Amino acid sequence: MSSTAHPYPIGTPGKPWGDNERAEWLSRQARQRSYEQDVLAAADRLGSRFDVEEYGRVAYGQDAYPLVALRSRSWNNDLPVVLITGGVHGYETSGVHGALQFLEQRAANYAGRVNLLVAPCVSPWAYERIHRWNANAQDPNRSFREGSGVEESEALLRLVAPIRESALLHMDLHETTDTDESEFRPALAARDGKPFEPAGIPDGFYVVDDSAAPNPDFQQAVVKAVEEVTHIAPADDKGELFGSPVLARGVIAYPLTEWGLCTSITRAPFRTTTEVYPDSQQVTPDQCNAAQVAAVCAAIDYALAN
Template structure:
């Protein structure tokens, strides 16, 4: 599908309020944040601090926002930030963050403090959507006075902690709907043609072009490869239209693009990209790949300490 074929708007003309309202009216709740996320956080309260840091203004009762923190916080230990669900439709990012806390975090608390924001975009999670209700992409909105409350509330909370973060793991997916729905919608919304690309079959990571940390990124890939397959380059030697820095890794200027991975100022930053539509994986494998990405990065950091 191209933007010329998208059901909303006039090709070549950016959407106004009427088109955005039409798009919002088409969205439907497909799963429950309360059941799939909030209930799992209840189970963590005995071992971790589970703190509400805000609520989305669309429905504050339905969409409270939570952080999970190390209970026995030690200022002498380096701190790690994990974010999931910036794009609500990227399921394993949310579930992978929760699974890491449940299954692995305690084993690493000897070395690190953790702050985990498992689901920044609960409305997007429920509607299986990339955007928020205002047709804004939260993962292009991490800047001061952000119009996306998903980004603004997360930034305010994390920056308010005044931590010198050692690492930031931002958990994402690349799906077939990136080409079939979300990029055509972006083209239609902005009235600008957006190229589509081959969706990589497998896991890949995105480093920061201003601080690529190649050995750290390699450690993430090596760990994930024990769980699932790594995406090969396309015929042009690229992944999603971007030259590869090394096997399974591309780099973006995360601050310039206002990505979640760019706001934290952490020394080591990686964005994970799981491919849930591959015939080689299932939901559980995708969750385990997210966990492996985190543990691979943490194991590397421990060796540097």
């Protein structure tokens, strides 16, 4: 059913938002959790084992957020580099907590084997408000290109620039939630003055490959490992997940660079976006975090072996 039948509560169907509509949308956003308590405090605790750096700051009104990354303390330029990003979409909780949990529980297994660079929460304003966009109604995960004007994306690009050409692996940890269909995609359609066309939410975990440079065996290794923790999303009646053809069990692909997605920011030969489904009756938040950790470990193991 299109947005003209049940229009989004902000704006006029068929007309892109202007400043007034964006201001109205912003006025409806409320802080629901604390980036300082959930992310910065965890980074401080991990500071005994990793170098913690502030790679930028974003400020919206009275709210200012340091952007933090953690890197291997014994950085060795002779070792391969693994980049892990979470919270590009702030509402996708296990991306943030899964990245931190990997550092707490499993990163030591890779000491002396890889250099780790982890940005656990790319979008802190959105994390606190459990939202997809930043305060300017911009989606960071369509903005990873120079000059995008999206502060969260541009700051991460600057952080990653020194390893852009040399990284072995990039894991970008995401979720697909029921609110994608009930709130975020309708809001996107309203913002852009387009009709909303429901697509359905995949029931389970899947990954996103690069359609311009697919790596199917790698993607399947990640899916196989995560299946030990949570269920894999089956294809729908059209053989698709979220409107994209299923290339293999639990695998779809997007044009990463064309769309300005986070996994386009390095030339790593191994890259994937994880998509955990936290709204399933079959999983708990702990399982969602564990699925992200399992995906990261499987990806590192595969990359090192291949």
